[in-house]
Amino acid sequence: MITATRKPMEEILKSVEPFSKILLLGCNECVTVCHAGGRKEVALLGAALRLGRLQKGLPMEVEELTLERQCDPEYVEELSRTIDQYDAVCSMACGCGVQTIAERYPSMPVMPMVNTAFMGASESHGVWAERCAGCGDCVLGYTGGICPVARCSKRIFNGPCGGSTKGKCEISNDVDCAWQLIWDRLKELGQTELYSKLMEPKDWRTARDGGPRRIVREDMAL
Amino acid sequence: MAKTDSPRTSNSVLVLGGGIAGIKASLDLAEAGRQVYIVEQKPSLGGFLPLLDRQFPTNDCNICYLMPEGGASQGLQRVHTLPMSHLSELKGSVGEFTAAIETKPRYIDTDRCNACGACLAACPEGAVVFTPGLDTNSPTCLRYPQATPQAFSIDMEKCTKCGECLKVCHPDAIDLDMQGSSQELEVGSVILASGAQVWDPTPMEEWYGYHNFPDVITSLEFEQLMSAAGPTGGAFQRPSDGRRPTRIGWIQCAGSRTTKPGGNPYCSSICCMISMKEAIWALEHFDRDIEATVFFMDMRPMGKDYELYYQRAKNELGVNFTRCMPHTVERNDKTGDLVLSHLDDAGKLQEAHLDIIVLATGFCAPADAAEQAAVLGIEMSSQNFVAAEDFAPVSTSRPGVYACGMSLGPQDIPGSLVQASAACGLASAELAPPRGLVLAESMPTEKKITGQEPRIGVFLVDWGNVVKESVDSEAVLQAASGWDGVVFGTQLELAHGSRGLDKLEEAIAEHDLNRVVVAGYSPRTHGNLFAEAVRRAGLNRAMLEMANIRDQDALVHRHDRTSATDKAVALVRMAVAGVRRAQPMHPVKLPFNPDALVVGGGVAGMSSALSLAAQGIKVYLVERSRQLGGLANELFRTLEGGSVADELGEMIAQVQDEPNIEVLTDTLVVDHQGQVGAFITGLQSGPGMYYRQVAHGVTILATGAKRYEPTEYLYGADDRVMTQLELEQRLGKGEAGDLLDTVVMIQCVGSRNEQNPTCGRICCRSAVKNALWIKEQNPDSQVFVLYRDMRMPFMSELAYRQAREAGVLFVRFDPSNPPKVSQEDGNLEVVFTDPILDQPLAVEPSLLVLSTPQLAADENTEELCDIFRLQQGPGGFLLEEHPKVKPVDTPAPGVFAAGSVLAPASLAEARTQGLAAAGRALTMVSKLSLVLDNPVAKVMPERCAACLICVRVCPYDIPFINADGYSEIDPAQCLGCGVCAAECPAQAIQLQGYEDDRMLARAEALLEGIL
Amino acid sequence: MSDFEPVVVVFACDYCAYTAADVAGRMNLEYPAGIRIVRVPCTGKVDSLYVLRALEKGADGVLVAGCLDGDCHFKNGNLRAAARVKALKRLLDEINIGSGRVEMVQMSAGQGAVFAETARNFVATVQELGPNPIKHAASQAA
Structure with a gap:
């Protein structure tokens, strides 16, 4: 899932300063699940925005709406008949949602209300942690199901660096050394031979280094 | 006289005494559809309970669960309270008693x-x-x-x-x-729950100085002293000079365990826990500079896991414990100190200087106990408590008359509650078979109001002039008349006891109202009364909203009529806004299979099965082994000398002869599904592991415990080393003869240590029982009991005294210096330190007996918990719903537990708990259908993002993501707290009555006009 | 003291604070009339949104009043509420409404005196803070 957190109110208030009527737009997918931009967060931010603006003596109208998914054009199309009445759309979706809105409604300012953080998993109630960096060339099969790209601070590929101490990463004691985890899991699996196998330098072109990426499924194209 | 075969027709039970035991008995009976009369001598119910602030071992206040209003909503109308009354005569016999009741004006x-x-x-x-x-x-x-x-x-x-x-x-x-009045009641059975009274230290004031020194007080007086509502208004001051005390001492066994005149020979069982609770409370509330010291002979935290409470008090919370024989209290007139002289463990006289001395006074039978017993025609013990037996622990000598709570002897709240539920089970068997609750059949059908515009009526209700004195009622009605949807408003004069409610019903009909606001009393206290009236008028109960303008307005702002009136307007406006959005709520009604499954065929399980079967309920009794009886099969006699084998044999025969009980021995429970009223449990029987399923509505778990196999003290390596149970076998079969020359018993083997910090609870009693038995078989035997604390609650203390008088030597050892056992050249030797001589002594016993505890049957209990989705507590025993208020209920509705699966239990305890679990189960099975009427959380599937947040936050694990991929909440299980609704990030969950739009409308209406 | 009489919305749990408020009335204890109570089945039901909406509609302060630790009828609803109030306080500071306008308080059902005292103290605190800052703006806009 894509995770996000709400931007600081100061930044949000500054970004909506020029507007007097906005559409606050939530998304019922990832940002709902990670408590950043679902119906509930839309309602809370809506109330906070109205309060914050009233406090400054600059009342603002905030309409609240949550789409099923902001990153699909059909759902975004729902806005077409009403969008003109707003000065701006304030999106609580991830960056994908914000851009989908911006593309569909070129003349409408779209403000992000959340910082899109990472692709992560839920560790426990209220805790999300990064699990995937979207590098485009998955190696999890060789690394005991633990990703050295997303979970090693240095993204290195052939065992831990010198900063690994007692299973922790040198950047913080709260961060597990991914290579320690990989080693432990490989031992558990009886696959330690994978660890001794030298990994070739990674081709980062499938990651961001090759420029913006697309997936095209010709079999599906209409 | 008694015609046992005549059809039982009575549906009523007389409960004597309105303390916690009597209340619990009444609520259980009423919930099971019985009519109950509670006769209480005082003006109101409650007994000791309202005098206590906090209760051990949880140290919280559970009064809302225990008292009538909070205990059970269903069936309360079947409890008839007769305060200021007493029983003057009980005629007739079981099933058809006539009770004469006198009521004072x-x-x-x-x-x-x-x-x-x-x-x-x-x-x-x-x-x-x-x-x-x-x-x-x-x-x-x-x-x-x-x-x-x-x-x-x-x-x-x-x-x-x-x-x-x-x-x-x-x-x-x-x-x-x-004038006073009298009346006669026809009842089928009687439950005596008239309690005990606190022992008055006056007769022993020469020792304790009570009355002579104002700073010597009783434990109940100490609770008052610390209470915010007490005489000092919560300021912690000692009575003599108002100084803040820092050195507080508790003297245990004040008036208990004594042969001194004015005292009681028995142990009062709960004073150790009360003193520890007070000491912990004093430390927590009044700072750490307080020195809290408990002066005691033996610490006796008797209940389940109470030992852990003791260890926490001692090791973590800083309560001091001084083992001694307290002697006399004097006062040093110069310093004002109280001086407690006491003999320490080594027998030396010591003095302790204290600011306050709290006498841990025990309990004794009420002054009129003998008189009441005569009226009831029942036998009492020498101490004027009801004489009960191990196999009939809540029965009296008169058939149809049962007892519970402190009328059976001093005990804690869980003990009283268990006995109350047990007595209910037995008392119900004397009545007509349960008929099932009569639901509101006389009510008119509900009008359909969906789609109708709201037609709201506002009723200002006042008994007397309390509201009118502070609030301008006309102004409130005037304001209300202008609000959207309000079509009618009036003041309603009511007499208490619901006289005059018919006017409300008439107005609903006359003005065709579909929603009602009642402004006046709190919804908490009077909501039900008005909801019933609204229902009688043909509306759904949910079409009512109350505005609390009395308790939360008129009474508070009596000196400011303008503000009180403004606030009343706001509160009524909030109620109108709320009721405008009200949706009808319909109770969930589920068919209920009245059959019962009892797992475990020991004393507890058989007790449950027999009690249920006696009320015509079909019982499946499942036992893992080949024979019924459980651990009790290995016992020969009780502490009092009764034969276990005879009683047990009779019980097993009864079970086997009972047509309503299907006994399944050699059978395991392998799976379990469904919910209360509709369980299906899979069983595997016999060597062929034949599988079958049984359908049932309630479940009782009584799978017992296992024996601890000692590894200590050469057990297994030397034939002369054995456990108390093994000794009992030998004594019972007369095979111990030549071993009885010199017997040493070691207590707390395998308990109260690091591996098993809990107390075995009954091993002290076993040791005393066997020591007396040895002396009986061979008076010349030398018997040593090496102990840490002799835990002999209530009347078993008398057996302890008897053993000492018979020459059994009790020698205390410290856990840091336990007895040492060795064997050389075939000679067994025990070395232990005598605390008085402070010297090691060596004894060469002919027999070494280890007092070992019952342990949780690890794999069995774990498996059981897995199958029934329950949890294990410290020590691996099954965790009950609440150790204080629901001791035989489990967190799973419809699943109850009894006996040593919960904690090591004596025979009487196992039997009582077995009966109690049956009594609790009866409150459910008698209903034939299960009606659930609390508000529940509803999921809007189209909004649900299946994020799992509700699944994680629900305190009862009710929501789940269903096969369609959205959250589902079973209305039959949801308790309506609303936590899931408040946390759902998609606003997909709404709690009935508290839906988001309704809550926001309420808040907005409350604040209307401020901006 | 100023003439300012704060309006405070109290979201009170039925099992404790709401009952305590009833008890306060029956004990004839006084507290300011600006205290206005909304009944909830458990403070765990108090949505952060209710608190913000109350402030938006002009309340000068909001109390979330639940059971003592360990006494929650529903195990831990009061702790959930306390955590939410903590987060709300941060948000209110961020938008310059002030964290002091919202508090979580705890009491047991019989503590009428505690309810009255808590109500008085909180009203005094809010008096110090002054009126809800949005009121000024609202009156100007009007």
Whole structure:
């Protein structure tokens, strides 16, 4: 899932300063699940925005709406008949949602209300942690199901660096050394031979280094 | 006389005593569809409970669960409270008793009194009484505002008939010439729950200095001293000079375990826990500079896991414990100190200087116990408690008369509650078979109002003039008349006891109202009353909203009529906004399979099965082994000398002969599904592991415990080393003869240590039983019992004394220096330190007996918990729903537990718990259908993002993501707290009655006009 | 003291604070009339949104009043509420409404005196803070 957190109110208030009527737009997918931009967060931010603006003596109208998914054009199309009445759309979706809105409604300012953080998993109630960096060339099969790209601070590929101490990463004691985890899991699996196998330098072109990426499924194209 | 085969027709039970045991018995019976009369001598119910602020071992207040209003909503109307009354005669026999009841004049009509308090304020002599609860002179912490009945009374001994109270009583409830009354009640059975009284230390004041020194107080007085509602208003001051005490000492066994005149020979069982609770509380509330010391002979934390409480008090919370024989209390007139002289463990005289001494006074039978016993025609023990036996622990000598709570002897709340439920089970068997609850059949059908515009009626209700004195009612009605949807408004004059509600019903019909706001009393206290009226008028109960303009407005702002009126308008506006959005709520009604499954065929399980079968309920009794009886099969006799084998054999025969019980031995439970009223459990039987499923509505788990196999003290390596159970076998079969020359018993083997910190609870009693038996078989035997604390609750203390008198030597050892056992050249030797001589002694025993505990049957209990989705507590025993208030319920509705699966249990305890679990189960099976009417959380599937947040936050694990991929909440299980609704990020969950739009509308209406 | 009489919305749990408020009334204890109570089945039901909406509609302060630790009828609803109030306080500071306008308080059902005292103290605190800052703006806009 894509995770996000709400931007600081100061930044949000500054970004909506020029507007007097906005559409606050939530998304019922990832940002709902990670408590950043679902119906509930839309309602809370809506109330906070109205309060914050009233406090400054600059009342603002905030309409609240949550789409099923902001990153699909059909759902975004729902806005077409009403969008003109707003000065701006304030999106609580991830960056994908914000851009989908911006593309569909070129003349409408779209403000992000959340910082899109990472692709992560839920560790426990209220805790999300990064699990995937979207590098485009998955190696999890060789690394005991633990990703050295997303979970090693240095993204290195052939065992831990010198900063690994007692299973922790040198950047913080709260961060597990991914290579320690990989080693432990490989031992558990009886696959330690994978660890001794030298990994070739990674081709980062499938990651961001090759420029913006697309997936095209010709079999599906209409 | 008694025609046992005549059809039983009575559906009523008489409960004598309105303390916690009597209340629990009444609620369980009422919930099972029985009519109950509670006869209480005092003006209101409650007993000791409202005098206590906090309760061990949880140290929290559970009064709302225990008292009638919170205990059970269903069936309360079947409980008839007869305060200020007593039983004067009990004629007839089981199934058809006639009870003569005398009631003293209260001088206040409980139907009219609204407990406004005007008479209390007006009375110059202090003759108006209202206890427990709101009487600010009472020692209660005011945690419990709902006295039952909620009415004052007048103490005629103080009253001068000056008439001041008559002038201020608006409902006209006072009648100073009221006469007493008498009546006869037809009942099928009787439950005695008249409790005990606190022992009065006056006869022993020469030892304790009570009365002579004001700073010597009883434990109940100490609770008052610390209570915010007590005489010092919560300031912690000692009585003599108002100084803040820092050195507090508790003297245990004040008046208990003594042969001194004025004292009691038995142990009062719960004072150790009370003192520890008070000491912990004093440390927590009044800072750490307090030195809290408990002076004791043996610490006896007897209940489940109470040992852990003791260890925490001692090792973590800083309570000091001084083992000694307390002697006398003197006062040093120079320093004002109290000086407690006591003999320490080594027998030396010591002095302790203290600011306050708290006497841990025990309990004794009420002064009129013998008189009441004579009226009931039942036998009492030498101490004037009800004489009960291990296999008939809540029965009296008169058939159809049962007992529970402190009338059986001093005990804690869980013990009382278990006995109350047990007595209910037995008392029900004397009545007509349960018929199932009669639901509101006489009610008119509900009008369909969906799609209708709201037609709201606003009713201002006032008994007397309490609201009108502070609030301009006309102004409120005037304001309301202008609000959207309000079509009618009026003031309603009511007399208490619901007289006049018909006018409300008439108005609903006349003005075709579809929603109602009642402004006046709190919804908590009067919501049900008005909801019933609304229902009688053909509307759904949910079409009512209350505005609390009395307790939360008129009474608070009496000196500011303008503000009180403004606030009343806002509160009524909030109620109107809320009721406008009200949706009908329909109780969930589920068919209920009345059959029962009892797992475990020991004493507890058989007790449950027999009690249920006696009421015509089909019982599947599943036992893992080949024979019934469980651990009790290995016992020969009870502490009192009764034969276990005879009683057990009779019980097994009864079970086997009972047509309603299907016994399945050699059978395992392998799976379990469904919910209360509709369980399906898979069983595997016999060597072929034949699988079958049984359908049942309730489940009782009584799978027992296992014996600890000692690894200590050469057990297994030397034939002369054995456990108490093995010794009992030998003694019972007469095979111990030549071993009995010199016997050493070691207590706490395998308990109260690091591996097993809990107390075995019954091993002390086993040791004393066997020691006495040895002396009986061979008076020349030398018997040593090496112990840490002798835990001999209540009357078993007498056996302990008897053993010492018979020459059994009890020698205490410290866990840091346990006895040492060795064997050389075939000679067994035990070395232990005598605390008085402070020297090691060596004994060469012919027999070494280890007192070992029952342990949780690890794999079995774990498996059981897995199958029934329950949890294990410390030590691996099954965790009950609540150790204090629901000791035989489990967190899974419809699943109960009894016996040593919960904690090591004596025979009497196992039997009582077995009966209690049956009594609790009866409250459910008698209903034939299960009606659930609390608000529940509803999921809007189209909004649900299946994020799992509700699944994670629900305190009861009710929501789950269903096969369609959205959250589902079973209305039959949801308890309506609303946590899931508040956390759902998609606003996909709404709690009935508290839907988001309704809550926001309420808040907005409340604040309308401010901006 | 100023003439300012704060309006405070109290979201009160039925099992404790709501009952305590009833008890306060029956004990004839006084507290300011600006205290206005909304009944909830458990403070765990108090949505952060209710608190913000109350402030938006002009309340000068909001109390979330639940059971003592360990006493929650529903195990831990009061702790959930306390955590939410903590987060709300941060948000209110961020938008310059002030964290002091919202508090979580705890009491047991019989503690009428505690309810009254808590109500008085909180009203005094809010008096110090002054009126809800949005009121000024609202009156100007009007």
